[in-house]
Amino acid sequence: xxxxxxxxxxxxxxxxxxxxxYAGATICPTVDALKEHPEIGYTLVRTEQNAGHMAxxxxxxxxxxxxxxxxxGPGATNLITGIATxxxxxxxxxxxxxxxxxxxxxxxxxxxxDITGAVAPFSKHSYLIKDANQIPRVVxxxxxxxxTGRPGPVLIDIPIDIQTQELKEFSYPEEVNIRGxxxxxxxxxxxxxxxxxxIARAKQPLICAGGGVxxxxxxxxxxxxxxxxxxxxxxxxxxxxxxxxDHPLNMGMIGAHGNHCANQxxxxxxxxxxxxxxxxxxxxxxxxxxxxxxxxIHIDVDPAEIGKNMQAAIPLVGDVKxxxxxxxxxxxxxxxxxxxxxxxxxxxxxxxxxxxxxxxxYVFPGTMLRTLGKxxxxxxxxxxxxxxxxIFTCKYLPQKNGRxxxxxxxxxxxxxxxxxxxxxxxxxxxxxxxxxxxxxxxMAMNELxxxxxxxxxxxIVLLRNQVLGLVHQIQNVPPYHxxxxxxxxxxxxxxxxxxxxxxxxxxxxxxxxxxxxxGDFLSRQGSCLLIxxxxxxxxxxx
Amino acid sequence: MKQTISVLVENQAGVLNRIxxxxxxxxxxxxxxxxxxxxxxxxxxxTIIVDSGNSVVExxxxxxxxxxxxxxxxxxxxxxxxxxxLILLKVNANHKTRQDIMTICEIMGAKVDDISPSSMTxxxxxxxxxxxxxxxxxxxxxILEEVRTGVIALQKGGGKI
Numbered sequence: 001x002x003x004x005x006x007x008x009x010x011x012x013x014x015x016x017x018x019x020x021x022y023a024g025a026t027i028c029p030t031v032d033a034l035k036e037h038p039e040i041g042y043t044l045v046r047t048e049q050n051a052g053h054m055a056x057x058x059x060x061x062x063x064x065x066x067x068x069x070x071x072x073g074p075g076a077t078n079l080i081t082g083i084a085t086x087x088x089x090x091x092x093x094x095x096x097x098x099x100x101x102x103x104x105x106x107x108x109x110x111x112x113x114d115i116t117g118a119v120a121p122f123s124k125h126s127y128l129i130k131d132a133n134q135i136p137r138v139v140x141x142x143x144x145x146x147x148t149g150r151p152g153p154v155l156i157d158i159p160i161d162i163q164t165q166e167l168k169e170f171s172y173p174e175e176v177n178i179r180g181x182x183x184x185x186x187x188x189x190x191x192x193x194x195x196x197x198x199i200a201r202a203k204q205p206l207i208c209a210g211g212g213v214x215x216x217x218x219x220x221x222x223x224x225x226x227x228x229x230x231x232x233x234x235x236x237x238x239x240x241x242x243x244x245x246d247h248p249l250n251m252g253m254i255g256a257h258g259n260h261c262a263n264q265x266x267x268x269x270x271x272x273x274x275x276x277x278x279x280x281x282x283x284x285x286x287x288x289x290x291x292x293x294x295x296x297i298h299i300d301v302d303p304a305e306i307g308k309n310m311q312a313a314i315p316l317v318g319d320v321k322x323x324x325x326x327x328x329x330x331x332x333x334x335x336x337x338x339x340x341x342x343x344x345x346x347x348x349x350x351x352x353x354x355x356x357x358x359x360x361x362y363v364f365p366g367t368m369l370r371t372l373g374k375x376x377x378x379x380x381x382x383x384x385x386x387x388x389x390x391i392f393t394c395k396y397l398p399q400k401n402g403r404x405x406x407x408x409x410x411x412x413x414x415x416x417x418x419x420x421x422x423x424x425x426x427x428x429x430x431x432x433x434x435x436x437x438x439x440x441x442x443m444a445m446n447e448l449x450x451x452x453x454x455x456x457x458x459x460i461v462l463l464r465n466q467v468l469g470l471v472h473q474i475q476n477v478p479p480y481h482x483x484x485x486x487x488x489x490x491x492x493x494x495x496x497x498x499x500x501x502x503x504x505x506x507x508x509x510x511x512x513x514x515x516x517x518x519g520d521f522l523s524r525q526g527s528c529l530l531i532x533x534x535x536x537x538x539x540x541x542x
Numbered sequence: 543m544k545q546t547i548s549v550l551v552e553n554q555a556g557v558l559n560r561i562x563x564x565x566x567x568x569x570x571x572x573x574x575x576x577x578x579x580x581x582x583x584x585x586x587x588x589t590i591i592v593d594s595g596n597s598v599v600e601x602x603x604x605x606x607x608x609x610x611x612x613x614x615x616x617x618x619x620x621x622x623x624x625x626x627x628l629i630l631l632k633v634n635a636n637h638k639t640r641q642d643i644m645t646i647c648e649i650m651g652a653k654v655d656d657i658s659p660s661s662m663t664x665x666x667x668x669x670x671x672x673x674x675x676x677x678x679x680x681x682x683x684x685i686l687e688e689v690r691t692g693v694i695a696l697q698k699g700g701g702k703i
Contacts, residue, residue, distance in 0.1 A: 120560055121567045128556075145610060180552065180613040299552045304604035307597065 001170050003132035004029035004163040007096070008037055010139035013172045016067050020045055024071020026111065027098030027188060029163035031069075036346075041425065043454065046446035048075050050418035052153075053407075054450075056091045057422030060405055061381060061430075063217065065146050066422065069096040073111030075158075077385035080119060081412060083153045087122040088409025090215055092151035094142050095123075100201015102130055102159040116157050124152030132165035136172045144176040149183030150302040151215055183301060187316045187323035192330060193295055194314050195273075200333040202271035202295070204340040205231045208254065210283075211238025211408065212276015212300060212320050219243075221324035222275060229332045231273070234262040236283040237394055239276070241382075241404035243353070245373075245488055251344050252351070255283040257391040257540060261347035268288065273297045276320045277398040279309040280409070299323050314371055357542055361509055362535040365392035365463055371514045372433075372461065373398030375522055380431040381405065383420035385440035386413045391540040393435050402430070414443030417460070421447060424456045431522075438488055439468045448501040451527050453537040458527045462494060465534040473539045498529040509533035544573060545599050546618045546625060548703050553579055554613040559682065561588065562611055570602050573628075581603050583614065589694045616703040618695055625695040628667045630655070631677065635662040635685040643683060650676045657696030661686060672696040 001009070007030055009017075018041040034040060045051045048070045055066030066086075070079050075099040086093045099105070100112040116126040125145050127138045135158075142154040180311055190487075199205060213222050226233050226243075232251045235242055236432035243250045252259030252264050266272070266284075272294050279287045290296065298305070298312030299320055306315040316323055317344045356366040369392060376382070380402040384393045390406055399403075405423060407415040422442045436444075441462050450460055468486040475483045495505040506528065510515045521530045551557050558577060565572050573591040580587050593603060599617055606615045618625075635643055636659070643662055647654060650672065656663035666676050670693055677688070697703065
């Protein structure tokens with residue numbers, strides 16, 4: 001058995017069912033070994049960055065580690081954005097890169113790049129394999145590291161001569177023992193007791209749920225705690241779909257681009273319970289002010305998040321699911337929050353029922369998203385890009401019991417389409433929606449080929465306003481002096497483009513037709529593109 | 543405030559790169575860094591001096607702990623550790639100044655490693671404070687070049703990190 005075969009065998013041992021990749025000379029032995037294993041699905045992307053995003057979407061929906069595999073040099077450097085995007089959102093991923101022959105490393109030969117060095121700041125770990133006999137151990141460790149503790153991307157760089165080197169024997173390790181890596185699981189009992197006491201004292205408690213709740217698969221426990229103790233919940237962008245919009249304890253999304261109700265709740269709470277969130281700048285503009293004003297509990301699996309942005313009064317390090325179970329076992333008291341809930345529900349109601357502005361010849365994104373949300377299936381997967389489309393969707397798309405995927409940390413434009421493809425491959429039966437702008441769509445539209453190649457059913461909503469909307473909006477406010485370099489001149493006829501991939505399209509610029517058009521759009525068999533005409537001067541604050 | 547962080551790491555290629563990369567990425571300033579293998583050949587010990595407040599040092603510790611190859615991290619308390627640094631210092635020396643230099647070396651406990659008609663190379667291992675005193679005393683003789691290792695440190699008493 002050679003290194004390439006050992007690598008594929010190791011992937012099988014890790015129950016890998018799909019790889020997103022782009023072949024090149026230095027990864028050819030492994031691609032050759034893959035050919036013998038049709039039980040592992042393979043998607044050829046059109047640029048390596050999207051292999052990372054597809055693996056990310058796949059990981060988020062399957063709950064497994066996403067795997068991408070590319071060649072050395074430019075293949076590896078193109079993948080970097082995919083890895084950084086996954087790192088910022090703590091997505092479990094193993095990225096495999098081919099590398100030039102090990103005896104030529106450091107000579108700057110054709111398609112050589114120091115990829116382990118390049119990704120060090122934004123990968124959880126990386127390996128450069130120099131002996132094929134290490135492959136089983138390295139793969140075992142990589143999957144363990146990627147998927148445990150705070151998940152994240154792990155890179156395995158494997159020179160071509162190591163892929164062709166014969167192993168002495170193949171033996172896959174049963175378990176992993178890395179002395180420097182032992183993530184905490186259970187929360188400290190004494191701290192749990194302090195949490196219970198703090199909840200008992202609170203009159204205006206608030207839970208802030210982040211992406212960590214999804215990563216720990218702790219949605220059920222979070223809802224139980226909120227319901228049992230009558231605590232309203234706000235979410236960060238990464239935690240957005242944790243509870244349905246119409247849940248009586250759901251107060252919306254916090255942050256600079258969040259809901260008014262959620263931000264009011266955050267400003268006025270007397271106890272803030274942060275669960276799987278890092279108090280990032282976009283969610284909490286001034287964490288110090290929050291920490292000064294109210295009691296704070298911070299539950300996170302990553303000890304380094306405690307005290308990085310906010311110094312919580314009661315820190316709790318461990319697996320979010322396990323800690324929430326520990327709190328639930330202790331019978332967290334019902335808080336006396338009736339008045340508080342009533343006040344928040346008034347804000348919430350006003351916001352959910354607000355009327356949107358209207359302009360003839362255009363669709364206001366809020367109007368479209370509200371109608372779309374009502375029509376979506378209960379467990380639909382919605383992938384959203386970056387820019388105004390992301391903010392509008394966060395604010396106005398009603399959530400049910402599905403998933404909302406976006407690049408929250410790095411804010412990578414072009415994430416939505418490939419992430420949706422990964423998600424579709426992970427869950428072929430779930431309704432799969434992409435929402436993007438004409439800027440972000442053009443960063444990833446080459447992946448329509450992946451949709452076509454596998455005949456995937458993905459519904460793409462394109463909010464076309466012919467500018468980079470969010471930048472345009474920022475440029476319209478001092479200290480800037482008006483829009484520049486944001487007009488998307490030269491954009492293609494998107495309907496013709498979709499047609500070139502044999503994907504039908506619909507067009508709407510009339511809000512009275514939205515109901516009908518969206519109904520048609522969603523009921524079609526196979527993929528479809530819906531182009532919504534949006535006024536370039538619309539702001540996310542409208 | 544200067545603080546001493548002692549780190550045990552896997553003795554593997556690339557580890558030092560990850561650690562220094564972490565410091566620059568997180569905008570932590572390193573005052574000095576010294577690395578060497580320990581009695582266990584699979585483990586190296588890195589001693590890092592940072593000049594930062596307590597919350598920064600706590601964050602440095604936590605970020606270091608996140609690196610897979612980092613086995614243990616401990617900030618050593620100033621009063622509960624032995625910290626030493628080695629300096630090699632080449633100074634101008636002729637028949638007129640040689641004796642004065644020798645006297646200072648004797649008082650400070652420094653060794654003469656090399657001598658030539660126009661220079662002397664001196665060696666001193668001591669606390670950073672005393673190293674600086676020694677350096678100041680040598681400056682009038684004209685220092686030709688010098689090198690310092692950075693501080694290495696161990697806890698006092700029988701305990702280990």
